[in-house]
Amino acid sequence: MRNSKALLGVVVIGLSAFCSAVRGQAKDAGGIPDHEQLVQASQSGSGGASWKLALRYQDEGKFQDAESAYQRAVEQMKAGDPEALANVTDCMGTMYVQMGRFDQGEQLERKALAIRQEQKDSLGIGLSWMHLAMLSLGKHDNASGEAYAELAVERLVPRNGESRATGEQKMTALTYLALARCAAHDCKDAMTPLKQAMTVAEASYSEKSFPVAYIRFLQGYVYWKRGDNRNAAKLMESGSAGMEAQLGWTHPTFVSAMQQYEGFLVATRRNVEAREVQQKLVRYAGLQTVASTGNPVPLDR
Numbered sequence: 001m002r003n004s005k006a007l008l009g010v011v012v013i014g015l016s017a018f019c020s021a022v023r024g025q026a027k028d029a030g031g032i033p034d035h036e037q038l039v040q041a042s043q044s045g046s047g048g049a050s051w052k053l054a055l056r057y058q059d060e061g062k063f064q065d066a067e068s069a070y071q072r073a074v075e076q077m078k079a080g081d082p083e084a085l086a087n088v089t090d091c092m093g094t095m096y097v098q099m100g101r102f103d104q105g106e107q108l109e110r111k112a113l114a115i116r117q118e119q120k121d122s123l124g125i126g127l128s129w130m131h132l133a134m135l136s137l138g139k140h141d142n143a144s145g146e147a148y149a150e151l152a153v154e155r156l157v158p159r160n161g162e163s164r165a166t167g168e169q170k171m172t173a174l175t176y177l178a179l180a181r182c183a184a185h186d187c188k189d190a191m192t193p194l195k196q197a198m199t200v201a202e203a204s205y206s207e208k209s210f211p212v213a214y215i216r217f218l219q220g221y222v223y224w225k226r227g228d229n230r231n232a233a234k235l236m237e238s239g240s241a242g243m244e245a246q247l248g249w250t251h252p253t254f255v256s257a258m259q260q261y262e263g264f265l266v267a268t269r270r271n272v273e274a275r276e277v278q279q280k281l282v283r284y285a286g287l288q289t290v291a292s293t294g295n296p297v298p299l300d301r
Contacts, residue, residue: 089111
């Protein structure tokens with residue numbers, strides 16, 4: 001069970017950063033206060049402002065506020081463009097997965113898929129399969145996770161190269177396929193899609209970007225699970241450093257990554273490094289470590 005929880009943590013790492021796989025141009029410049037003002041100024045609008053605000057809250061792990069903003073957006077968008085309604089419903093589903101509320105997440109993901117199938121939205125269908133793969137992994141339904149991930153990759157990253165998917169969407173589908181193979185087959189054949197994802201990342205982003213760092217971290221994770229601790233240490237350390245530079249210690253995405261990195265350091269008896277990570281999780285993220293398991297838990301407030 002602990003391995004399943006560890007895998008779920010790795011899957012969740014990319015959710016808030018890669019929800020752009022379905023949000024398209026919905027997220028733009030400006031912080032939460034800016035978007036709150038936009039929502040107040042457009043209470044009877046099309047729902048776009050509420051969606052943007054929901055995404056901002058989700059990115060920062062403020063899920064209760066994000067849930068309220070998503071609910072407003074869905075209500076406002078019901079009579080509008082079906083594609084936009086499917087997108088916001090999909091993103092709301094990913095939020096529930098981040099929260100561990102899988103049943104609610106699945107209801108929304110399947111609702112988004114139904115809208116996209118009715119609209120014959122080929123790209124959208126692939127995105128729904130991608131997120132159903134992620135959700136299945138969260139529920140420890142590894143067979144379904146792998147099946148959905150394979151469908152998503154076939155749709156979003158076809159061998160003939162003809163796809164409207166963005167680089168982020170392709171990378172996300174490929175990383176979910178890799179993690180699904182880790183869950184179902186002890187990471188056998190998981191490195192192939194990660195190498196494909198890295199090719200996409202390096203073609204689209206700088207060496208110091210979050211996508212490159214994130215995929216490098218996942219490659220290290222796969223090496224760890226395959227018993228190659230030497231390569232795992234190098235890649236997870238490099239990936240962690242890259243994500244830290246982009247996100248910082250207070251970002252929930254980076255905190256999730258460092259919890260996994262701490263688990264690797266403890267498992268491989270890199271005790272000095274593990275203590276350094278533990279201390280930073282306590283100092284910056286409000287977490288403490290249970291010495292008997294190495295699993296970080298929230299501090300009492």
